Amino acid sequence: MTYNQQEFDIRLEWGIRGVEELAPISDVIIIVDILSFSTCVDIATQNGAIIYPYRWKDETAIEYAKTLDAELAGFTRKYSDGYSLSPTSLLNIKPETRLVLPSPNGSTLTLSTKSTPTLCGSLRNAQAVATLAKSYGKKIALITAGEQWPDHTLRVAFEDLIGAGAIISYLTGNLSPESKTGLAIFERVKSNLLVEIENCNSGKELIARGFKNDVLLACDFNVSTNVPVLIANAYVGRRC
Template identity: 70%
Template structure:
């Protein structure tokens, strides 16, 4: 298959088509959605919460949350009065909390990997996730989520190219040209991550909406040693004692 980069050990691609193309030839997949699904998942699971990714922001999410006995994060990004797709809103989440987090990008990709081991990567935990990925095998696929244009088509995003490149910088193996390109983007910005991401399109949008703190949290490079692992439809902190989750 021309597009699956299978002759390389380290592969990088964008969006749902990338997941579909890589899953059959991967030992592990890493989903990168820096602003903000991956950052939210890292912060929440690091604190001992369990995150149930969900594709849609509609009434079906309410029903799903009830079936798994979880709270439902607000569809509207906010950092007060409950949880949402704002990393800031999750900084005080309690251990054992079960939370459904709806996201058309990161959540959708996470739920599309089938039975392939799936990790959630970000700038916050790039080194830790890369180290964990190596334990599953040599065929490591990094999927950058990107964003959506108003017509729902994929918008390639600077922050996810950087995030994917950050993970790639810590893995070993033969890199595809796509992986090399993402790595080069990261290398060009690693000394100015916060500044560059604030200036990119996604960053400017969040700042305009009052969520600059979310960007600061997302750019806290390697601040976390947490590795969120998808198992049974939800992300857990790796090695979490699941008997503590009611």
């Protein structure tokens, strides 16, 4: 009870423990994983694809995809290997494509929300996600995914806090201090989103690995009116 921000309408927390605290007392959960799960899911579902989140990048993912008669995204982020956690790889995904998307962050959080209505939010669809979220009720929780250190502990990710703040800027209600922090950071950097995210740790890492275009796609603010909604363990797009 101490940690669930229950006295506030708009809540924000990090990682799997955040889901565990906030999901049971919220009308809707918004998963925010800017680089790159949320960006991938928005682009793919906007094109009409169906995305099945999956936590593990191993043999179980292969078997899971077979049970769904679905394609499996590559375990590494490469443009040449078909679909992957690279948003660029999904730009031309065909409608009705069923794709299993392994991700240790965004997928893990998505599959932990259980029966709570779940949306996937990014900078690309911030306003649309906020609009749809309000239709579920007043109690809205944003879960920022963060990244992982080499020992698999949570690394707070600057870009996810910005993404959450962007969505919060379109919400109404009583904000928790955590939500106010996300909003304040977004307001501070919104005029220069691309430069700020290019220079944060996650952005610098992707650019150094040759994936600058993925960062550019993630920073396309409010270009999408699509909202990925989790239905039967799959994200499908809904126009808003």
